[in-house]
Structures are given as C-alpha cells and as structure tokens.
Amino acid sequence: MATEEDMFLRAKDRSYRGLTEDEDKKWSGPFYFIQAADPQLGLMKAWKMGDCDGGGDEWDDEVRLTRQLVQAVNRLQPRPRFMVLCGDLVHAMPGVKAVFSGHYHRNAGASHDGLDMVVSSAVGCQLGTDPHGVRIVVVTGDRLVHRYHSLDQLSEKGVDEDLMNLLA
Secondary structure, eight states, X not given: OOOHHHHHHTEETTEETTSOHHHHSSOOSOOOOEEEEOOOBTHHHHHHHTOTTTOOOOOHHHHHHHHHHHHHHHHOSSOOSXXXXXXXXXXXXXXXOEEEEOSSSSOEEEEETTEEEEEOOXXXXXXXXXXXXXXXXXXXXXXXXXXXXXXXXXXHTOSOHHHHHHTO
C-alpha cells in the first residue's frame, strides 16, 4: 500500500507516474477504474430537515460515507487503475465566502449576497484566451484571496510573492 506521500509525489512535471502515455499507449489488457459522484457534503442533513436552501451545516454522514468509500477502494484487489470524483462536492458549508468551480474552460465569476462564484480556466483545453493554469487560493483567519496563475508563470516564478506573504 502506497503511503500518502508516495501517492502525491507521483504527480510531477505535468504527468502522473504510473499513468502515462508512454506506458499506456498500447493496449495491454482489460482494466477498471472507479467513478464516484456527489459526496455533496451537507445535503443529507438539509434533505432530512426539508430545508435544502438553509440546512446542511453538518457533514458527519457524508464524511463517514466518503471515508468508507476510500477504505473500500483501497482494499480492492486487483486495484483500480484510477478513481475520478465527479459532481457536487459540497452542498452547504457554514461561513462560505466563495464557491470554486471549473468546466467553463475560461476564467469567470460573479457575486451575490456576499458569496463569490469563482470559475477557473482549464489546465487542458481552453475555450477562451486564458492561458492554461490553476487558481491559487490562500485562506487566512480573516481573508480569502485567490488569483489565477498560468502554468508557465507557476513553473517559472512560482506563487506570487504577495500571496505567499499572507501565509507568513
């Protein structure tokens, strides 16, 4: 069983060791993967209360089920080739200041009643003029600051200095 450190060290230089084109471009036989969807933290309590707009401030049931999922998948033999998690990750979160998403393949956003909707452009295929990249999100005790970084910028310069200073 790989350690957590080993698992995250496999992702390096815009590739994932153990799942690369060079190793996998020729068919080598059947395999399987796991597709999981909608952990939607907070929905179960909200649904039970009958208040899907205002409830959802507790995640205990969803966290228990998510842990059960991870434990079950880790025990499978043979191991799945990979696992993808799709759909709604969070239904409600106390104190939410921003919701981050993708799928639009360009940067966008809006704000309503103090809640920011932040859409980050893609690592992959761009539909607009935004560069391939990621959004850096810094959370402090009293602030949430985010900024989109191109992959080139992130590779060459790293995270903007003012964002790093917030972590000090």
